[in-house]
Amino acid sequence: MERLSLREFEAAAHDRLEPAHYDYFAGGAGDEITVRANEVAFERLGLLPRVLRGTVKLQTGVTLLGSRAAMPVLVAPTAFHRLADPEGERATARAAAAAETIMIVSMAATVAVEDVAAAAPGARLWFQLYVQPDPAFTEAVVRRAEAAGCGALVVTVDSPVLGLRERDLRNGFHDLPEHLCCENMRDGDRVRPIAMSPGLSWEHIDRLRDMTALPIVLKGITHPEDARLALGHGVSAIMVSNHGGRQLDTVPATIDLLPDVVAAVGGAVPVLLDGGVRRGTDVLKALALGAAAVAVGRPVIWGLAADGERGVTRVLGRLRAEVEHALTLCGCASVSDLEPGMVRRLC
Ligand SMILES: Cc1cc2nc3c(=O)[nH]c(=O)nc-3n(C[C@H](O)[C@H](O)[C@H](O)COP(=O)(O)O)c2cc1C
Numbered sequence: 001m002e003r004l005s006l007r008e009f010e011a012a013a014h015d016r017l018e019p020a021h022y023d024y025f026a027g028g029a030g031d032e033i034t035v036r037a038n039e040v041a042f043e044r045l046g047l048l049p050r051v052l053r054g055t056v057k058l059q060t061g062v063t064l065l066g067s068r069a070a071m072p073v074l075v076a077p078t079a080f081h082r083l084a085d086p087e088g089e090r091a092t093a094r095a096a097a098a099a100e101t102i103m104i105v106s107m108a109a110t111v112a113v114e115d116v117a118a119a120a121p122g123a124r125l126w127f128q129l130y131v132q133p134d135p136a137f138t139e140a141v142v143r144r145a146e147a148a149g150c151g152a153l154v155v156t157v158d159s160p161v162l163g164l165r166e167r168d169l170r171n172g173f174h175d176l177p178e179h180l181c182c183e184n185m186r187d188g189d190r191v192r193p194i195a196m197s198p199g200l201s202w203e204h205i206d207r208l209r210d211m212t213a214l215p216i217v218l219k220g221i222t223h224p225e226d227a228r229l230a231l232g233h234g235v236s237a238i239m240v241s242n243h244g245g246r247q248l249d250t251v252p253a254t255i256d257l258l259p260d261v262v263a264a265v266g267g268a269v270p271v272l273l274d275g276g277v278r279r280g281t282d283v284l285k286a287l288a289l290g291a292a293a294v295a296v297g298r299p300v301i302w303g304l305a306a307d308g309e310r311g312v313t314r315v316l317g318r319l320r321a322e323v324e325h326a327l328t329l330c331g332c333a334s335v336s337d338l339e340p341g342m343v344r345r346l347c
C-alpha cells in the first residue's frame with residue numbers, strides 16, 4: 001500500500017533500521033522535551049483560510065540566496081545517510097534534484113561533497129559547516145564545498161559541544177561502522193573527527209565572511225538578539241533551529257520562536273526554519289509567520305531508510321502535494337499570499 005503520511009515512512013524506517021541507528025536518527029538530547037515540542041507546537045496552531053479568491057494557478061517556488069527551489073521545503077543537513085541506505089547522500093541528492101529543491105549537505109556526510117554533486121547533476125546543494133579549531137582545515141573544507149558547486153555555506157552555531165543524547169549513550173553508539181566515515185573530514189590519508197568548538201564566536205563568522213564569497217546562513221539561531229547581532233556580521237540568511245531537539249534540551253519549539261526572530265530581522269535577510277515540520281500545513285504556518293522556507297531533517301531519513309532514493313522522492317513529493325493542497329484550501333495562489341493573520345492558536 002502506498003504510504004501517505006510522513007509518519008508511515010517513519011514506521012517503515014523503524015522496521016528496517018538497526019535499533020541503535022533508528023535511535024540515533026530519531027532521538028534528541030536529555031528528556032527529548034524539545035524534540036516533542038517542535039511537533040506539538042505546530043499542532044497547537046490552526047490555519048484560518050480565505051475564500052473566493054480564485055486560486056487556479058499555484059505558485060509554490062521560492063528563490064533563496066540565488067538558488068531557485070520549486071517548493072519552500074529544503075532538505076536539512078543530517079549526518080550519516082549511508083547508515084540508512086547504501087547509496088546514502090547520493091540517493092538523497094538525486095531525490096532533492098528531482099524535486100527541484102535545495103539539499104544542505106552535512107559536513108558529517110558519509111559521501112564526499114564532490115561525489116554527492118557528481119551523483120546528482122543539476123542538484124542545488126548548499127554545504128553545512130561545523131567551524132573546526134584548525135582554521136586551515138576549515139578553509140580547506142570551504143574550498144571543497146565551493147569547488148563542488150555549493151551555493152551557500154550553512155554554519156551551525158548551536159553546537160559548542162555535542163548534545164547529551166541518552167539513547168546513544170545507552171546503545172553505546174559512538175562511531176560509524178568500519179566501512180563508513182565522514183568523507184568531508186578526510187585530510188590526506190587520515191579522517192579527522194568532527195570537533196565541536198566551545199570557543200566559537202562572532203570573530204569566526206567574520207573570518208569565514210572574509211574567506212569566501214559564498215552566502216553564509218547561520219543555522220541554530222533561537223534568540224532574537226542573536227538574530228539582530230548576525231545582521232552586523234554580514235550573514236545572508238538566518239535559520240531558526242534547535243537542531244531538532246538534539247542539542248540543548250528544553251529550547252522552545254522553533255515555530256514559537258519564529259515571530260520574534262522575524263521581527264528582529266525586520267526583512268533584512270531571509271529567515272528559514274527547521275524542526276518538527278511533518279505536514280504541508282506546518283509549512284504554511286511557518287511561511288505565514290514569516291519564514292522564507294522550511295527544512296526537514298528526520299522525514300528525509302525515514303524516506304531514505306524505507307526505500308532509498310525513491311523513498312526520499314516520495315517524502316518530498318508528499319510534502320509538495322500537501323503544500324499545494326493546503327494553499328488552495330487557504331485561498332492562496334502563491335506562498336507569498338500567506339500572512340500572520342491566517343495563523344491562530346487552537347489551544
Ligand atoms: C540524524 C540527524 C543528524 C543531524 N545531523 C546534522 C548535522 O550534521 N549538521 C547540522 O547542522 N544539523 C544536523 N541535524 C539537525 C538538522 O539539520 C535539523 O536541524 C533537524 O533535523 C530539524 O528537525 P526535524 O528532524 O524535526 O526536521 C541532524 C538531525 C538529525 C535528526
Ligand SMILES: CC(C)CC(=O)C(=O)O
Pocket residue numbers: 079108162194243246
Ligand atoms: C556528527 C554529528 C555531530 C551530526 C549532528 O549534528 C547530529 O547528530 O545532530
